[in-house]
Every structure is written in C-alpha cells, then in structure tokens.
Amino acid sequence: MKNIIEDHFLLSTWTALTNCLSPFLPFYLQNRCKKGKEIPNRLKERQGYPTLSRPAGSIIQFHAASVGELVSIFSVIQAIHIQDSSQSFLITTGTVTSFRILENFISHHPILARHIIHQFIPLDIPQWINRFLTYWHPSLIVLAESEIWPNLIKEACQKKIPLALINGRLSDRSLKNWKVCPSLIQNILSRFQWIISQSEHDQNNFAHLQITTDYLGNLKQTAQKLHFNxxxxxxxxxxxxxxxxxxxxxxxxxxxxxxxxxxxxxxxxxxxxxxxxxxxxxxxxxxxxxxxxxxxxxxxxxxxxxxxxxxxxxxxxxxxxxxxxxxxxxxxxxxxxxxxxxxxxxxxxxxxxxxxxxxxxxxxxxxxxxxxxxxxxxxxxxxxxxxxxxxxxxxxxxxxxxxxxxxxxxxKSNLATDIGTHLLKLARQSI
Structure with a gap:
C-alpha cells in the first residue's frame, strides 16, 4: 500500500462541503425515489447502510456508474472467478437501470451469481462512505472509466484498501478542465495502485497531466455477447x-x-x-x-x-x-x-x-x-x-x-484474463 497522501486543499474543501450538505441529502434521495430513480426499500444503501450480510473472506468491490461501464467489467469478474472460484464480488452501481442490467447478467450466470452481491453506492459523503467501507471492507476497490469519487478514494486510502482504475478514460474536454488545476487530479489519482487506460489517446491525455497509466486495450472489446431470449x-x-x-x-x-x-x-x-x-x-x-x-x-x-x-x-x-x-x-x-x-x-x-x-x-x-x-x-x-x-x-x-x-x-481475447490476474494479485496483497 502507498503511504497516506496529504490532501489537496480543494479535496479538503470538497470533504467539508459534502459534510455540510449531508443533512439535506436524504430529502434529495426521497425526491429521486418519487421519480422512480431509486428503489424505496434500498434507499438506505445510498447512505452507506448495508442491506445484505457480508460473506466471510476476501471481497473485491467493482463500481460502475453507467450501463456501458457495468457491461465492460463483467468479463473481468468472470476471468477472476475462473482463477479463484471462491472469490466474492461486491458490485456497486448508482442507477436503477444499471442494477437491472446486473440482474439480467446474474440470471444467465447462476454459479457466478452465488459470489456476487449488489449494493447501491453511497453518495460521496465522508460519514456515509466510512460506514460503507467499515462494514464491507473490500480487499480491493476497482473503479471503471472516469469514476472519480474523492471521498471514497480518500477513505479507502485511509483504511489501506488498494485502488485500481480500469478502462480509464480522460476525454479532451476533461483534460482541458483538469489543466486548470492539474495538482488536484494528480493528488487524487496518486492514491491508486494501478491505472489502465482504455486507449492510447486516453493514455496520452493522462500523461499530459503527469499521470502514468498502462495501456492494454479496451475492455469493452472483451465483453461477452449480449444475452437474449x-x-x-x-x-x-x-x-x-x-x-x-x-x-x-x-x-x-x-x-x-x-x-x-x-x-x-x-x-x-x-x-x-x-x-x-x-x-x-x-x-x-x-x-x-x-x-x-x-x-x-x-x-x-x-x-x-x-x-x-x-x-x-x-x-x-x-x-x-x-x-x-x-x-x-x-x-x-x-x-x-x-x-x-x-x-x-x-x-x-x-x-x-x-x-x-x-x-x-x-x-x-x-x-x-x-x-x-x-x-x-x-x-x-x-x-x-x-x-x-x-x-x-x-x-x-x-x-x-x-x-x-x-x-x-x-x-484482444486474453485482455480480461490479464487484467483479472493483476487485480487478484492486488487484492491478495492487501489481505
């Protein structure tokens, strides 16, 4: 594990701001619930409260915000499962749509499904994130593409939970925005043990911000065939x-x-x-x-x-x-x-x-x-x-x-296997 890194002043500002907002966010979640954007009986997950029991042993957390990100991680999860059939997975998403896609995937993989737990990711509030990580305490947190949750990353680092960013994406627009304050993104991403870009173009964009990444290929290229009836x-x-x-x-x-x-x-x-x-x-x-x-x-x-x-x-x-x-x-x-x-x-x-x-x-x-x-x-x-x-x-x-x-x-048929092997190694090092 990397040593604890001193917070950038803007990261500290974000932490303070989110703490101030926390009393009002339950009302925000209730409003989302009325619009069908949250599941009523699982709303407390968004505040870091678990609704399922944690399995014994190592658990790797994969977080995917969008449907595309979720689909891209399935091949890696399958690759890890082949290498270690006892490994448990905690998959977190932020939308009901992504959860439904996960349900569909699980229904077609009953054996793997026994090792998968789903929870909705808490909003990026320090207390809620701390509650979530204290309960689940994953051996490794894997984020996909451009998911940067400052308090999640900060809390994971403090709890000595390794972090990986797979299929990392940094668009030209995001590069332009981060160039306004490159030290902030450098401070956040320096906490990751491994970052892999999804393309050489993204790798070059990260390099412009003095962030070193590996490029192995685009994980979406390894996705399994979409299921059908x-x-x-x-x-x-x-x-x-x-x-x-x-x-x-x-x-x-x-x-x-x-x-x-x-x-x-x-x-x-x-x-x-x-x-x-x-x-x-x-x-x-x-x-x-x-x-x-x-x-x-x-x-x-x-x-x-x-x-x-x-x-x-x-x-x-x-x-x-x-x-x-x-x-x-x-x-x-x-x-x-x-x-x-x-x-x-x-x-x-x-x-x-x-x-x-x-x-x-x-x-x-x-x-x-x-x-x-x-x-x-x-x-x-x-x-x-x-x-x-x-x-x-x-x-x-x-x-x-x-x-x-x-x-x-x-x-790129071996890409998911190669990535899965390295992630499993990171998870085992933290146990």
Whole structure:
C-alpha cells in the first residue's frame, strides 16, 4: 500500500462541503425515489447502510456508474472467478437501470451469481462512505472509466484498501478542465495502485497531466455477447417471415425523426421493410411517438403496424435485436444530436452485425478507430438511406463487413484474463 497522501486543499474543501450538505441529502434521495430513480426499500444503501450480510473472506468491490461501464467489467469478474472460484464480488452501481442490467447478467450466470452481491453506492459523503467501507471492507476497490469519487478514494486510502482504475478514460474536454488545476487530479489519482487506460489517446491525455497509466486495450472489446431470449427470437423471425430488417440502436433526441424519414424513403423500394428503433433511454417512448407519429411500441407488447416502424422502448433487449437485424446504425452520433459522442460498437460487432454510425463519436473515438474499415461513417440522411439500401441489396458485402468487425474483436481475447490476474494479485496483497 502507498503511504497516506496529504490532501489537496480543494479535496479538503470538497470533504467539508459534502459534510455540510449531508443533512439535506436524504430529502434529495426521497425526491429521486418519487421519480422512480431509486428503489424505496434500498434507499438506505445510498447512505452507506448495508442491506445484505457480508460473506466471510476476501471481497473485491467493482463500481460502475453507467450501463456501458457495468457491461465492460463483467468479463473481468468472470476471468477472476475462473482463477479463484471462491472469490466474492461486491458490485456497486448508482442507477436503477444499471442494477437491472446486473440482474439480467446474474440470471444467465447462476454459479457466478452465488459470489456476487449488489449494493447501491453511497453518495460521496465522508460519514456515509466510512460506514460503507467499515462494514464491507473490500480487499480491493476497482473503479471503471472516469469514476472519480474523492471521498471514497480518500477513505479507502485511509483504511489501506488498494485502488485500481480500469478502462480509464480522460476525454479532451476533461483534460482541458483538469489543466486548470492539474495538482488536484494528480493528488487524487496518486492514491491508486494501478491505472489502465482504455486507449492510447486516453493514455496520452493522462500523461499530459503527469499521470502514468498502462495501456492494454479496451475492455469493452472483451465483453461477452449480449444475452437474449432464444424462444422470442424464433417467434419474431417466424413473424417477420424474411422481411428486410434494419436497426437504429441507442438513438437520442432528433435522431428518431431522421430514422423515420429514412424508413419512409426506403419503403418505396422495400415495401415490407421493418425498421426497429431502440432509444438509449426507453422512458422517451411517448416523446418519440409525439415526434414521428403513431408506431408500434414494444413496451406495450405491440408488433409493427402497417407502416413497418417498431419502437422498442424496453431495457436489456439489444442482444435480441442485434440478432434479429444484422444491419445496425448506432446513434448519439448524427449532427442533429446536441452533444453526441457515439455509443459502444463492440456489442454489435460481437454479434456479426454490419455497422454504421454518425460523425459525432468522440466518446468512442478509439473504438471506432480500432474497427476502422468495418464501420461506415454516415453524415447525412441521404448517406444513411443509401447505406441501408446498399446493405439490403448486397448480402455478400454485408457479411464481409460483419466478418471483418468480428475478426478485429477477437484480437484482444486474453485482455480480461490479464487484467483479472493483476487485480487478484492486488487484492491478495492487501489481505
């Protein structure tokens, strides 16, 4: 373990500020609960109170904020479990959505599930974090991507719990912000025993702040195939009866309108065409209908109407739709999106899909660079229409593109094992 590091004055300020806010935060949590953003009978977990018993022996904590981060750590957890089948895992998340994804994962891995405990991460209040760490006392805390919780990191260091940051990401925007006070991020990240960047670009950004990281590859590339209901797939394939199908996945506001317009143009040539829209945030279902008109909703158990548009506003079913439609456009990437940034293409590539995306992919720059010629960049609605038409018309080209993407995916097959081995070593050193 590294020696206790003197706090940066801004870190001390953050600790003092969060202590001052703590009396008011229960009301904030209650408000989130009313909005469906928290689970009522588990609300106390957000204050560091446990709702489950701690298993005996070593426990490794993995924290993932987003769905993407959560999916990326599954392969590492599986790799560690293969090396040590007695190892327990505490997985913490901050959203109900991430918890539901974890539930789905656990349901498909019953043996591993016996060694996994889930808790919602406490808000970053010193007293709440201290309560959480005192009870669970993990042998190692593993954070994913850009999760920087100052008080969690500080308390872990004080309790001599080692820290690791995997698939570390530092965007150009974050680099610019941290350059205002580089000593703060240096002070925080110097407490970690191991940091691995998810790309060479991120590694260079960390280096600009004089933070040394390792680069082994992007963990999202090692993610297992998304799960699906095989019976449901057979039923849908029979229902659509070889109709041409394409999918717009993880779409954001304004993109659905362009997808609907593309569908209308394509239907003139492909009258039986089915276009599936899977919004990144399923709760936007009614909002999307207000924009593009009446379409069938998966959340209401509806199948496509005569117009052939199908809004699949459900959670955790991308694995089903990637298998149903192998022509995939990945959203949050077109110019009509306010900020954009793209979404993870590796899940689609793993399932033999032909992939296109828009130009706004800065959050996944390295992932798309890695796939290179296996992905088509779409700039306009005409580009999108022509690309879908081309893929529908040329199954051989479609297969070639999908095979190229899958071939690239297989190049980092040992990454999760290598990372898992090192994390297990860190955890054992702290016991």
């Amino acid at each position: 095989s019976q449901e797939l057979v039923e849908l394939e029979n229902y659509f009866n070889n109709s041409p199908i394409w999918l717009a996945a993880s779409t954001h506001p304004n993109e659905e309108t362009l997808i609907a317009k593309t569908h209308a143009v394509l239907r003139k040539k492909w009258p039986n065409l089915i276009t599936i829209i899977v919004p990144r945030h399923p709760e936007r279902g009614q909002e999307i209908i207000n924009e593009i008109g009446m379409v069938a909703q998966r959340s209401k158990h509806e199948l496509p109407f005569e117009n052939g548009l199908w809004l699949c506003d459900t959670l955790g079913e991308l694995g089903l739709f990637y298998r149903l439609a192998d022509i995939v456009f990945i959203g949050n990437s077109l110019d009509v999106v306010h900020k954009g940034g793209g979404h993870n293409p590796f899940e689609a590539a793993r399932l033999n899909c032909t992939i296109a995306t828009g130009p706004k992919i800065h959050n996944f720059r390295q992932a798309y660079y890695h796939l290179q010629k296996a992905v088509t960049i779409i700039h306009t609605i005409d580009d999108l229409t022509n690309w879908v038409d081309k893929m529908l018309s040329n199954p051989q080209l479609r297969k070639k593109q999908a095979c190229l993407a899958l071939e690239i995916m297989e190049q």
